[in-house]
Amino acid sequence: MEGGLFSAHKPTYLLLLLHIFLLALLPFKAISSPKTQAEALLSWKNTFYDAPPSLTSWSLTNLNNLCNWYAIVCDQNSEQVSQIDLSNFNIDATLTDFNFAPFLNLTQFNLNGNNFGGPIPSAIGNLSKLTTLDLGNNFFGQEIPVEISKLTKLKYLSFFNNSLTGAIPYQLFNLQNVQFLILGRNNFFFETPGWSKFSGMPSLTYLDLSGNYFHSVFPKFISECRNLTFLDLSENFLTGQIPEQVFTNLGKLEYLNLTNNRFQGPLPSNFPKLKHLHLAVNAFAGPIPEDIGWISGLQRIELHTNSLQGPIPSSIGQLRELQHLDLQMNFLDSSIPSELGFCTSLTYLNLTSNHLEGKIPPSIGQLRGLLYLDLSNNSLNSSIPSELGFCTSLTYLALASNELNGELPLSLSNLTNIIDLSLFANRFTGPLLPSLLSNWTEVVSLQLQHNSFSGNIPPEIGLLRKLDVLYLNDNKFSASIPSDIGRLSVLRSLDLSRNHLSGSIPPTLWNLPHIQSVNLSNNNLNGPFRLRGNFDLSNNNFTPEIQKAPNNSKKHKKVIIGVLVPVCGLSVVAITIALIRMFHKKTKRALKKINSAENFENFESMILQEEVKFTFGEVVKAVDDFHEKYCIGKGGFGRVYKAELLSGQVVAVKRLNMSDSNDIPAINLQSFENEIRTLTNVRHRNIIRLYGFCSRRGCIFLLYEYLERGSLGKALYGVDGVTELGWATRVKVVKGLAHALSYLHHDCSPPNCQQCVARVRFRSPTF
Ligand SMILES: *[C@@H]1O[C@H](CO)[C@@H](O)[C@H](O)[C@H]1NC(C)=O
Ligand SMILES: *[C@@H]1O[C@H](CO)[C@@H](O)[C@H](O)[C@H]1NC(C)=O
Numbered sequence: 001m002e003g004g005l006f007s008a009h010k011p012t013y014l015l016l017l018l019h020i021f022l023l024a025l026l027p028f029k030a031i032s033s034p035k036t037q038a039e040a041l042l043s044w045k046n047t048f049y050d051a052p053p054s055l056t057s058w059s060l061t062n063l064n065n066l067c068n069w070y071a072i073v074c075d076q077n078s079e080q081v082s083q084i085d086l087s088n089f090n091i092d093a094t095l096t097d098f099n100f101a102p103f104l105n106l107t108q109f110n111l112n113g114n115n116f117g118g119p120i121p122s123a124i125g126n127l128s129k130l131t132t133l134d135l136g137n138n139f140f141g142q143e144i145p146v147e148i149s150k151l152t153k154l155k156y157l158s159f160f161n162n163s164l165t166g167a168i169p170y171q172l173f174n175l176q177n178v179q180f181l182i183l184g185r186n187n188f189f190f191e192t193p194g195w196s197k198f199s200g201m202p203s204l205t206y207l208d209l210s211g212n213y214f215h216s217v218f219p220k221f222i223s224e225c226r227n228l229t230f231l232d233l234s235e236n237f238l239t240g241q242i243p244e245q246v247f248t249n250l251g252k253l254e255y256l257n258l259t260n261n262r263f264q265g266p267l268p269s270n271f272p273k274l275k276h277l278h279l280a281v282n283a284f285a286g287p288i289p290e291d292i293g294w295i296s297g298l299q300r301i302e303l304h305t306n307s308l309q310g311p312i313p314s315s316i317g318q319l320r321e322l323q324h325l326d327l328q329m330n331f332l333d334s335s336i337p338s339e340l341g342f343c344t345s346l347t348y349l350n351l352t353s354n355h356l357e358g359k360i361p362p363s364i365g366q367l368r369g370l371l372y373l374d375l376s377n378n379s380l381n382s383s384i385p386s387e388l389g390f391c392t393s394l395t396y397l398a399l400a401s402n403e404l405n406g407e408l409p410l411s412l413s414n415l416t417n418i419i420d421l422s423l424f425a426n427r428f429t430g431p432l433l434p435s436l437l438s439n440w441t442e443v444v445s446l447q448l449q450h451n452s453f454s455g456n457i458p459p460e461i462g463l464l465r466k467l468d469v470l471y472l473n474d475n476k477f478s479a480s481i482p483s484d485i486g487r488l489s490v491l492r493s494l495d496l497s498r499n500h501l502s503g504s505i506p507p508t509l510w511n512l513p514h515i516q517s518v519n520l521s522n523n524n525l526n527g528p529f530r531l532r533g534n535f536d537l538s539n540n541n542f543t544p545e546i547q548k549a550p551n552n553s554k555k556h557k558k559v560i561i562g563v564l565v566p567v568c569g570l571s572v573v574a575i576t577i578a579l580i581r582m583f584h585k586k587t588k589r590a591l592k593k594i595n596s597a598e599n600f601e602n603f604e605s606m607i608l609q610e611e612v613k614f615t616f617g618e619v620v621k622a623v624d625d626f627h628e629k630y631c632i633g634k635g636g637f638g639r640v641y642k643a644e645l646l647s648g649q650v651v652a653v654k655r656l657n658m659s660d661s662n663d664i665p666a667i668n669l670q671s672f673e674n675e676i677r678t679l680t681n682v683r684h685r686n687i688i689r690l691y692g693f694c695s696r697r698g699c700i701f702l703l704y705e706y707l708e709r710g711s712l713g714k715a716l717y718g719v720d721g722v723t724e725l726g727w728a729t730r731v732k733v734v735k736g737l738a739h740a741l742s743y744l745h746h747d748c749s750p751p752n753c754q755q756c757v758a759r760v761r762f763r764s765p766t767f
């Protein structure tokens with residue numbers, strides 16, 4: 001091209017000059033090539049969105065200094081770029097803008113951990129000297145270009161964690177030198193026939209095909225990759241049994257991860273060199289083979305969530321290097337083999353949710369390095385062996401939901417590192433010894449509920465300064481609640497219900513700064529107390545003045561039902577379970593009367609459902625500030641107005657005049673507001689939508705969906721003696737109500753909304 005320009009300007013000297021030029025070019029060739037490489041890199045860099053500051057050396061002024069550029073390695077002889085390592089530069093660009101032509105001698109190309117997107121260009125197949133190509137942890141898309149198979153020198157090839165799709169080209173198996181093939185976490189797919197053209201890659205030691213969409217049996221070619229030490233097929237849709245050949249051929253395997261597939265049949269186990277066996281979340285069945293104990297190098301075994309049956313083989317005791325054993329969620333039975341105590345490297349042991357029975361072997365005390373021990377949800381029926389006290393590293397101990405019995409051994413006071421202790425739902429008896437508590441100073445969650453512990457709650461409980469959750473409910477604890485409980489400064493949840501606690505509630509309890517829920521119900525507590533948020537104090541013996549309250553509020557209940565039902569002329573059914581429930585609950589907690597009018601006067605609040613498009617002001621305007629002509633129903637408790645908004649939407653407004661009824665019980669306004677807020681989110685076809693709520697100047701306004709149906713009262717009892725409803729329909733109405741109620745109690749989220757069943761008005765089922 002330069003020759004062409006030349007000839008245009010100086011035609012006469014063409015031949016001579018061309019000759020000189022070409023001569024000059026020869027010695028320059030080795031030098032100019034780095035320059036074209038530098039220029040190619042620069043123009044690529046110019047396409048980066050926000051080039052990283054560390055690449056400032058990649059600049060025009062530095063063109064002749066290519067071999068000193070950051071992230072570049074040159075070949076010492078040719079002074080050409082041999083390696084490009086841009087891993088973890090957070091670069092946002094594509095490879096389509098990269099000119100491959102000047103880099104045909106590149107041996108290593110690493111773009112791992114950036115934001116490269118777009119396709120992988122087929123020109124990459126020209127980099128025939130590449131031994132390492134790492135495009136992992138980027139956003140490359142589309143299919144792998146088949147030209148990759150021309151890179152026969154490759155030893156390391158990674159496309160890990162991209163968005164590549166389609167089939168993996170079988171020609172990849174030309175890459176007979178490749179040792180690391182990492183295609184995990186993409187969107188590749190295959191069904192069984194897709195693998196048939198693949199053949200073994202003898203050099204392969206590391207194969208990762210995890211996290212793709214392989215719907216097939218175990219890919220056959222893998223059993224021909226006899227040098228494999230690492231195999232990860234996890235998170236696919238692989239089915240069937242593991243073929244026999246796999247066991248016989250893959251004798252060098254050290255890491256096997258088949259987690260989260262649909263494999264069936266017996267467990268593959270006889271890989272003599274195996275260190276990591278991860279077969280969790282599959283459908284493996286049958287027993288854990290006895291010969292697992294001969295894989296002496298095993299460090300981690302994860303078999304959870306399968307259908308394994310039978311006992312835990314005693315041979316497991318030979319696994320002296322075993323650190324992690326997770327067998328939870330299977331059908332393992334019999335007792336825990338005492339040989340487990342020989343696995344002295346164990347730090348994690350999870351056998352939860354099996355059918356294990358019998359005793360906790362005392363040999364477990366030999367596991368001095370154990371950090372996590374979970375035997376919960378089995379049928380173990382011994383006492384806790386005192387040897388467990390030797391496991392002084394334990395931070396997490398769960399023995400819940402068994403049939404364990406007896407007293408807690410004093411030796412547990414040695415568990416000074418314990419953070420989470422759950423022994424609930426067993427048959428433990430005896431006292432909670434002060435010396436136990438005084439050493440458990442790290443404990444954050446202590447769950448001893450549903451047992452038969454007795455005696456007092458020791459004041460030493462106050463030493464557990466990190467306690468967040470304390471559940472002692474459903475035991476036989478007696479005497480009074482120690483005031484030291486007020487020292488648990490980070491406690492959030494306390495349940496002491498269903499015990500034999502007596503005396504008064506220590507005042508310190510009310511001052512805990514982080515407390516969110518307290519349940520003291522079903523005890524013999526008495527004396528004065530203050531009402532507060534989520535405190536359940538029901539079924540106790542609180543003092544006589546306070547006990548008067550229930551009588552009062554029964555009257556309210558009647559008033560409220562008697563008053564509200566007539567108001568609901570608009571909807572087909574109107575039920576005020578809310579108020580009933582709420583007031584009922586408050587009676588249990590003992591109500592204190594306050595001057596409600598005054599209180600509501602100051603209570604200004606407005607809650608509108610999120611999707612609602614109108615404002616409260618528009619509603620007020622639509623009914624001309626509650627003009628009589630918009631009133632469509634009246635009752636002792638208030639009036640109902642029909643508001644036709646500018647948008648055409650029709651809304652029913654119920655206006656409750658609180659100052660008119662002086663003996664409204666004191667409801668906690670904050671919790672009332674919370675409950676209304678929950679109700680505005682309730683959706684059920686048999687419940688009339690509550691759009692919103694507003695409290696102003698002693699009035700409460702409820703905004704409902706407007707229904708043109710008349711009143712259920714009229715429908716049930718008839719107008720002028722003529723009934724409209726047959727019995728079949730009445731049954732339907734009741735069923736519909738039942739559905740709606742059940743929904744409020746069980747299905748509607750947030751889950752606590754059954755506690756707040758408030759003024760809900762029910763739409764009758766369509767009939
Ligand atoms: C590749 O390297 C060889 C020898 O080092 C050299 O002869 C050749 O020109 C180089 N090719 C390119 C495109 O730089
Ligand atoms: C590079 O690859 C492309 C497409 O695979 C091909 O057309 C082109 O000729 C190759 N260039 C060189 C310099 O090899």
Ligand SMILES: *[C@@H]1O[C@H](CO)[C@@H](O)[C@H](O)[C@H]1NC(C)=O
Pocket residue numbers: 113114137138161185
């Ligand atoms: C996948 O790559 C993205 C982007 O680099 C990264 O944020 C994410 O952590 C990676 N995921 C895994 C499993 O490595």
Ligand SMILES: *[C@@H]1O[C@H](CO)[C@@H](O)[C@H](O)[C@H]1NC(C)=O
Pocket residue numbers: 202203204227
């Ligand atoms: C398999 O691995 C052994 C040693 O690890 C090595 O000597 C041998 O060359 C490898 N086989 C192939 C085909 O790469």
Ligand SMILES: *[C@@H]1O[C@H](CO)[C@@H](O)[C@H](O)[C@H]1NC(C)=O
Pocket residue numbers: 210211234235257258259260276278
């Ligand atoms: C095994 O695979 C699962 C699923 O991909 C993964 O979460 C887990 O980390 C892997 N296990 C190990 C030890 O790498």
Ligand SMILES: *[C@@H]1O[C@H](CO)[C@@H](O)[C@H](O)[C@H]1NC(C)=O
Pocket residue numbers: 353354355377
């Ligand atoms: C307890 O184990 C059984 C199977 O033995 C299982 O179905 C159940 O979900 C487990 N319960 C919990 C709370 O994990």
Ligand SMILES: *[C@@H]1O[C@H](CO)[C@@H](O)[C@H](O)[C@H]1NC(C)=O
Pocket residue numbers: 357358381382
């Ligand atoms: C524990 O259960 C086993 C069998 O499940 C039974 O033989 C044994 O008597 C039980 N032991 C106790 C103390 O209940």
Ligand SMILES: *[C@@H]1O[C@H](CO)[C@@H](O)[C@H](O)[C@H]1NC(C)=O
Pocket residue numbers: 328350352372373374396
């Ligand atoms: C044991 O497994 C269960 C179920 O996955 C889990 O809830 C529990 O936290 C695990 N135990 C430990 C100590 O990790």
Ligand SMILES: *[C@@H]1O[C@H](CO)[C@@H](O)[C@H](O)[C@H]1NC(C)=O
Pocket residue numbers: 389390392410411412413414
């Ligand atoms: C606590 O552990 C030490 C040694 O670890 C042991 O000597 C002592 O007997 C244990 N205490 C109890 C109460 O078991």
Ligand SMILES: *[C@@H]1O[C@H](CO)[C@@H](O)[C@H](O)[C@H]1NC(C)=O
Pocket residue numbers: 410413414416435436439
């Ligand atoms: C409390 O723990 C220490 C070790 O930290 C131990 O020596 C002591 O015996 C324990 N206290 C009791 C009462 O066991």
Ligand SMILES: *[C@@H]1O[C@H](CO)[C@@H](O)[C@H](O)[C@H]1NC(C)=O
Pocket residue numbers: 473474497498519520521522536
């Ligand atoms: C308090 O405990 C009792 C009995 O243990 C239980 O029935 C009740 O639902 C609990 N209250 C709250 C608010 O959770």
